Amino acid sequence: MPAELTVVPNRSLEFWFPDGDVILSCPQPDGRPFVYRVHRFILSQHSMPFAEMFKTESLAPRQTLEGLPVLPLPEPATEIYKLLCCLYNALNRAAFHDLERPITRYDWLLRISIQYKIGPLRESIISQLKTEWPIALAGWDAREAHIGVLRRQHAAAGGRVHNMWLDDRLSEPVLTIHTARSIGLLQLLPAAFYDLTRRDPRADWNALHTVATRLLPENERLLAQGVRSARWSALSAQDLLVLAGLKETLSMLVRDMWDCKRMAQMAHPACELRRNEILDRAKEMAIVTRDPLHAAQVARQYTTNAGMCKPCEAEVVKCFLTFRVCCWQTLVKKFLKQGCIN
Ligand SMILES: [Zn+2]
Numbered sequence: 001m002p003a004e005l006t007v008v009p010n011r012s013l014e015f016w017f018p019d020g021d022v023i024l025s026c027p028q029p030d031g032r033p034f035v036y037r038v039h040r041f042i043l044s045q046h047s048m049p050f051a052e053m054f055k056t057e058s059l060a061p062r063q064t065l066e067g068l069p070v071l072p073l074p075e076p077a078t079e080i081y082k083l084l085c086c087l088y089n090a091l092n093r094a095a096f097h098d099l100e101r102p103i104t105r106y107d108w109l110l111r112i113s114i115q116y117k118i119g120p121l122r123e124s125i126i127s128q129l130k131t132e133w134p135i136a137l138a139g140w141d142a143r144e145a146h147i148g149v150l151r152r153q154h155a156a157a158g159g160r161v162h163n164m165w166l167d168d169r170l171s172e173p174v175l176t177i178h179t180a181r182s183i184g185l186l187q188l189l190p191a192a193f194y195d196l197t198r199r200d201p202r203a204d205w206n207a208l209h210t211v212a213t214r215l216l217p218e219n220e221r222l223l224a225q226g227v228r229s230a231r232w233s234a235l236s237a238q239d240l241l242v243l244a245g246l247k248e249t250l251s252m253l254v255r256d257m258w259d260c261k262r263m264a265q266m267a268h269p270a271c272e273l274r275r276n277e278i279l280d281r282a283k284e285m286a287i288v289t290r291d292p293l294h295a296a297q298v299a300r301q302y303t304t305n306a307g308m309c310k311p312c313e314a315e316v317v318k319c320f321l322t323f324r325v326c327c328w329q330t331l332v333k334k335f336l337k338q339g340c341i342n
Contacts, residue, residue, distance in 0.1 A: 004064055009033040010077075015084045022054065023070045026077035034077035035065065036084060046087050047116040075112060083112050086121055107179045114183065126185065132171045133180075133188040133195075137328040140191060144294070151226055159224030166226040171195075172205055174231035177239060189335040190328075196230055197247050198290045203229035249330060254292050257323045258283055261316075271312035278303055278316060293327055296320040 009025065010032055020037035028034050044051035053071060063070045073080060086109075110129075113122040134140050147170060154166045161169075173196040180188035203222060207213045208229045214220070222229075235243070262279050266272035282299035286292040300320035303313060 009035040012036045023065045023068050025070050025072045026080050028077055046118050049116045079108055133191040135187045165223040167229055174234050190331045193246055199228055199230040203227045205229040205231040253327055254286055261319050271308040274306055274308050275316050296323045
């Protein structure tokens with residue numbers, strides 16, 4: 001006979017159904033269990049592993065609570081709470097995902113959905129991750145345009161919107177790199193690593209987003225300016241090397257493609273002078289922003305009506321377009337050709 005639970009657990013108010021037929025027990029930091037009284041059929045319906053656990057022969061509990069079997073789970077109560085929110089709310093994404101925050105933050109929910117084989121939830125999170133970290137240049141440009149809109153919103157509001165800084169609302173690349181590796185979703189890596197090459201190594205996510213340090217004046221000033229931080233301390237030595245290599249590749253591309261172009265003679269000396277000015281400005285912007293894709297985009301727009309004749313203008317516009325495509329392809333090949341960068 002299983003023994004009745006002797007420790008008085010903390011009960012969930014929301015997920016304590018009088019007709020529930022199983023107790024889920026989760027650990028809490030203070031050592032006391034936290035319990036949910038839920039329905040086996042709801043959990044089984046969405047998750048094979050739960051269905052397996054609830055089979056009469058598997059559910060031979062060592063403990064009971066109010067006569068019901070207690071199923072101990074290793075996940076923290078807060079994570080199981082979110083999982084139950086999803087399962088009891090017809091997998092409505094808004095039930096677990098604050099739409100103002102990036103899906104990358106929900107790496108633990110993705111882990112649970114994979115572990116408990118909850119297909120629709122897993123697919124929903126993965127699909128959103130692919131939008132946040134696109135594999136195509138067009139997707140990247142759409143993402144950047146969206147971030148540009150948010151950035152202007154935050155600047156106009158003096159830093160905070162919905163009580164969040166810009167950095168709170170956008171995805172963080174190091175966590176994404178970990179997630180991508182852990183579930184084998186390598187197509188997130190090109191965008192995540194490119195994004196990381198743009199981040200300031202002095203802006204550490206942990207310093208800016210932990211309660212103890214977030215309110216320090218220097219951190220608040222950075223956040224108000226719209227700084228984009230990264231979990232630098234969580235980046236492995238090997239990934240740091242990958243990052244350094246990628247930065248080198250990007251500067252070489254700028255040097256090769258823009259400096260070569262600068263050497264080439266144009267049909268009209270006046271157009272050549274304008275072209276060289278544009279290339280110099282683009283290069284300077286690529287260095288300042290650490291973002292050659294963005295610099296090429298701005299320079300391309302600037303080239304139009306910069307005072308060159310139409311054929312020369314078209315040639316320079318093409319140079320920037322080709323650079324962007326080549327740059328993105330190099331990035332994608334770096335991570336996907338090798339299959340895995342371990
Ligand atoms: Zn010309």
